[in-house]
Amino acid sequence: MPSPSGQALSAQNSAAEQSRTPDTRVVIGMIGLGTVGSGVFKIFRDHPDIFFQKIAVRDASKIRNIDDVDTELLSQDPFAVVRDPETQVVVELMGGAELARELVTEALNHGKHVVTANKELIAKFGPELFDLARKNNVRLLFEGAVAGGIPIIMPLKLSLGANRIQRVAGILNGTTNYILTKMTQEGWTFERALSEAQAKGFAEADPTNDVEGFDVAYKISVLALIAFKQVVDPLSIFREGITRITAEDIQHARELGYVIKLIGLAQMEDDGRLDIRVHPMLVPNEHPLSNTQNEFNAIFVKGDAVGDVMFYGRGAGEMPTASAVAADILAIATGLLKGNEPIPSMIIDPATPANLLPMSETTSKYYLRLNAQDRPKVVGHLGNACGDAGVSLEALMQKGINPDGTASIVLLTKSVTEQQMNQALESIRGQASTAEIGCLLRVL
Amino acid sequence: MPSPSGQALSAQNSAAEQSRTPDTRVVIGMIGLGTVGSGVFKIFRDHPDIFFQKIAVRDASKIRNIDDVDTELLSQDPFAVVRDPETQVVVELMGGAELARELVTEALNHGKHVVTANKELIAKFGPELFDLARKNNVRLLFEGAVAGGIPIIMPLKLSLGANRIQRVAGILNGTTNYILTKMTQEGWTFERALSEAQAKGFAEADPTNDVEGFDVAYKISVLALIAFKQVVDPLSIFREGITRITAEDIQHARELGYVIKLIGLAQMEDDGRLDIRVHPMLVPNEHPLSNTQNEFNAIFVKGDAVGDVMFYGRGAGEMPTASAVAADILAIATGLLKGNEPIPSMIIDPATPANLLPMSETTSKYYLRLNAQDRPKVVGHLGNACGDAGVSLEALMQKGINPDGTASIVLLTKSVTEQQMNQALESIRGQASTAEIGCLLRVL
Numbered sequence: 001m002p003s004p005s006g007q008a009l010s011a012q013n014s015a016a017e018q019s020r021t022p023d024t025r026v027v028i029g030m031i032g033l034g035t036v037g038s039g040v041f042k043i044f045r046d047h048p049d050i051f052f053q054k055i056a057v058r059d060a061s062k063i064r065n066i067d068d069v070d071t072e073l074l075s076q077d078p079f080a081v082v083r084d085p086e087t088q089v090v091v092e093l094m095g096g097a098e099l100a101r102e103l104v105t106e107a108l109n110h111g112k113h114v115v116t117a118n119k120e121l122i123a124k125f126g127p128e129l130f131d132l133a134r135k136n137n138v139r140l141l142f143e144g145a146v147a148g149g150i151p152i153i154m155p156l157k158l159s160l161g162a163n164r165i166q167r168v169a170g171i172l173n174g175t176t177n178y179i180l181t182k183m184t185q186e187g188w189t190f191e192r193a194l195s196e197a198q199a200k201g202f203a204e205a206d207p208t209n210d211v212e213g214f215d216v217a218y219k220i221s222v223l224a225l226i227a228f229k230q231v232v233d234p235l236s237i238f239r240e241g242i243t244r245i246t247a248e249d250i251q252h253a254r255e256l257g258y259v260i261k262l263i264g265l266a267q268m269e270d271d272g273r274l275d276i277r278v279h280p281m282l283v284p285n286e287h288p289l290s291n292t293q294n295e296f297n298a299i300f301v302k303g304d305a306v307g308d309v310m311f312y313g314r315g316a317g318e319m320p321t322a323s324a325v326a327a328d329i330l331a332i333a334t335g336l337l338k339g340n341e342p343i344p345s346m347i348i349d350p351a352t353p354a355n356l357l358p359m360s361e362t363t364s365k366y367y368l369r370l371n372a373q374d375r376p377k378v379v380g381h382l383g384n385a386c387g388d389a390g391v392s393l394e395a396l397m398q399k400g401i402n403p404d405g406t407a408s409i410v411l412l413t414k415s416v417t418e419q420q421m422n423q424a425l426e427s428i429r430g431q432a433s434t435a436e437i438g439c440l441l442r443v444l
Numbered sequence: 445m446p447s448p449s450g451q452a453l454s455a456q457n458s459a460a461e462q463s464r465t466p467d468t469r470v471v472i473g474m475i476g477l478g479t480v481g482s483g484v485f486k487i488f489r490d491h492p493d494i495f496f497q498k499i500a501v502r503d504a505s506k507i508r509n510i511d512d513v514d515t516e517l518l519s520q521d522p523f524a525v526v527r528d529p530e531t532q533v534v535v536e537l538m539g540g541a542e543l544a545r546e547l548v549t550e551a552l553n554h555g556k557h558v559v560t561a562n563k564e565l566i567a568k569f570g571p572e573l574f575d576l577a578r579k580n581n582v583r584l585l586f587e588g589a590v591a592g593g594i595p596i597i598m599p600l601k602l603s604l605g606a607n608r609i610q611r612v613a614g615i616l617n618g619t620t621n622y623i624l625t626k627m628t629q630e631g632w633t634f635e636r637a638l639s640e641a642q643a644k645g646f647a648e649a650d651p652t653n654d655v656e657g658f659d660v661a662y663k664i665s666v667l668a669l670i671a672f673k674q675v676v677d678p679l680s681i682f683r684e685g686i687t688r689i690t691a692e693d694i695q696h697a698r699e700l701g702y703v704i705k706l707i708g709l710a711q712m713e714d715d716g717r718l719d720i721r722v723h724p725m726l727v728p729n730e731h732p733l734s735n736t737q738n739e740f741n742a743i744f745v746k747g748d749a750v751g752d753v754m755f756y757g758r759g760a761g762e763m764p765t766a767s768a769v770a771a772d773i774l775a776i777a778t779g780l781l782k783g784n785e786p787i788p789s790m791i792i793d794p795a796t797p798a799n800l801l802p803m804s805e806t807t808s809k810y811y812l813r814l815n816a817q818d819r820p821k822v823v824g825h826l827g828n829a830c831g832d833a834g835v836s837l838e839a840l841m842q843k844g845i846n847p848d849g850t851a852s853i854v855l856l857t858k859s860v861t862e863q864q865m866n867q868a869l870e871s872i873r874g875q876a877s878t879a880e881i882g883c884l885l886r887v888l
Binding site for chain 1: 483487587593594595598599602603604605606607730732734735736737740747748749750751752753754755756757758761763764766767768770771773774775
């Protein structure tokens with residue numbers, strides 16, 4: 001329940017909007033002063049119109065990266081920050097879903113606009129929070145939740161608003177893109193690239209969230225919500241990480257004219273089912289996503305009118321993500337400060353639960369690397385196994401002899417269903433000549 | 445002067461905004477039913493909320509590309525269309541600057557929102573029209589004026605609004621990018637690539653506007669207006685076209701690790717002077733712009749917080765540009781239709797005349813191809829000519845002997861001023877061994 005002071009403020013805000021009486025400054029309550037929070041503070045600390053009322057931190061005595069943050073500003077009670085009667089905009093930068101949900105709910109119910117960069121929050125609880133924002137006639141903006149500084153949420157919602165979106169495909173995780181770039185450019189193993197990323201602070205000590213694709217699953221779920229107005233539980237998304245990819249696979253892909261990237265993909269089938277998944281893909285060299293290196297992110301969007309568009313930039317980091325959060329704050333502030341310049345119409349429409357296309361029915365071209373006995377007829381057997389499953393081959397290449405005497409073989413199929421490919425794979429696995437299935441990857 | 449009916453409508457609109465009474469549909473008057481106009485009509489012809497009142501065309505009897513446009517809709521009097529009392533949004537898609545300026549002025553003074561895709565209009569008369577829109581409390585949106593379907597105006601204004609923009613560099617003309625792509629990929633001459641582009645309808649019979657960079661000058665002038673709030677007369681922008689580039693230059697650039705692209709560049713110097721120019725540039729292969737092929741456009745933006753971002757897509761064509769125009773129409777329509785969802789705050793701030801950095805003070809690395817007598821000491825003479833002007837060389841390569849017996853030589857300099865480079869060039873031109881200066885290009 002909103003507190004009396006919250007209701008009063010909400011009514012006051014709403015009245016201010018009606019009568020177009022401009023405020024003289026915008027009062028911010030921020031939750032979290034980590035990497036992104038520090039960046040937001042730096043952007044606005046000398047801004048004439050933006051005023052930080054309170055910043056909730058876990059430990060107010062901790063020494064911070066910002067030399068001029070007044071300790072008077074800090075609070076260890078985030079609920080006091082979101083309920084503060086003076087505060088007009090709550091900026092949630094704490095991360096995590098459960099407590100953030102409570103705090104954002106409280107803020108919205110107290111009539112405060114909310115800006116967040118929390119992908120997990122939006123992926124898990126976006127629809128209920130958008131409803132709450134609509135009910136309270138306040139804005140809930142989240143440009144920083146996906147792909148850091150790259151403008152994607154507002155462009156997708158507004159600039160491409162006249163399009164039926166057909167596909168969103170993104171390189172949405174800087175850690176894995178850095179690892180794959182180093183494996184590609186330097187020939188490093190996954191393990192070496194990962195420890196380099198950890199040494200540089202691009203990867204966490206436990207890299208699971210990044211390298212197993214969980215982070216991308218949250219982000220593609222948020223993008224599907226905007227692009228297709230469909231709610232997808234991020235945990236229900238088919239997900240494969242990049243740990244099984246070898247320097248060999250990257251080399252073979254390169255010879256075939258591809259680079260390997262971890263892709264978050266969401267595309268609408270003609271029958272209204274949503275094909276959404278996260279896994280590494282072979283991206284053709286001529287595809288605009290292919291040139292996205294190191295920690296950069298890029299999001300490719302296909303719309304029925306606009307055709308192919310792409311958005312590229314830094315997907316994480318202090319100032320890039322702060323740039324997105326600050327844009328949302330400014331959008332709200334402009335509306336509050338200038339009576340005749342309203343806040344962008346970023347209200348998110350009610351979404352329906354997605355009808356997911358089962359993974360077995362998805363179609364792709366496949367890349368398969370395997371080791372087989374180096375003896376006659378092996379190629380014929382492989383071709384037969386594929387053919388029996390209805391899988392046509394675009395290429396089949398022997399790539400040399402392994403130390404154990406087996407031959408390394410690479411297949412590239414034509415476009416088939418996952419079910420057909422799995423059937424072919426079962427049959428190949430059952431052949432006496434098959435020593436080991438190496439790596440199965442899909443082609444974008 | 446606004447007519448009485450215009451003032452009445454303006455007052456009515458304003459009252460509607462105040463009391464938040466939603467309209468039931470949005471009434472459009474469109475000027476122009478050419479390529480982009482047809483696309484906009486197709487997008488909205490079955491739309492429940494968007495109603496076309498009148499469409500002004502030059503010749504109402506002309507048979508059109510759309511089978512179901514009711515001839516009752518057509519009018520040969522554009523002034524009647526912009527003054528129509530029912531019309532809420534005027535969509536100007538006629539092109540050209542003078543008459544469009546009169547019509548848009550009339551529409552704004554009649555209290556109508558305006559959407560345009562007219563780069564020349566915005567480049568030449570943007571600031572006065574934005575003033576007029578502010579005075580009349582209506583919106584003037586122009587996402588389609590630059591780079592067709594690529595969302596760039598709204599992202600630059602809103603999503604990157606917390607950044608001090610440092611640089612905008614764009615591949616902004618699809619015709620020249622198609623020509624340069626074909627010269628690069630197929631080894632064609634400029635002339636052959638141009639006639640192919642003309643045959644495909646990508647280039648006009650008189651290609652001057654595209655190949656001499658006028659089109660890009662308009663667009664970079666509009667981008668500078670948004671990014672730097674500075675007014676630049678498009679005709680004052682330093683401009684070089686692509687006609688002097690040979691297949692040889694493209695080949696040499698490739699060997700050095702570059703592709704040649706026609707770039708519209710605007711960057712802010714530390715002293716507040718604006719460096720704005722249009723000319724072909726050698727773009728490093730690892731630069732995100734380098735992978736922009738054929739008729740695609742891309743705009744690279746550097747901001748102090750976000751770092752490097754890029755926007756990529758189709759810069760022209762019926763449906764891509766219509767996608768941008770339709771987004772602007774929907775942004776306005778959403779505000780008019782839903783009392784509680786206002787129009788995005790795309791009011792353009794007042795701009796000041798730019799203080800231009802003189803071309804002689806710009807700094808670049810330079811690529812120079814020249815023909816010289818194939819005799820000893822020539823290289824030494826070239827090196828001396830450069831050294832005397834303070835131009836250090838990064839590379840100097842003899843690229844073979846021409847049919848006339850001269851040697852083709854390519855220089856790549858370090859970063860120097862245009863003045864220094866011109867001085868070196870004068871000195872080289874004066875050397876007895878210099879047969880011909882081939883092509884001078886700047887490096888991004």
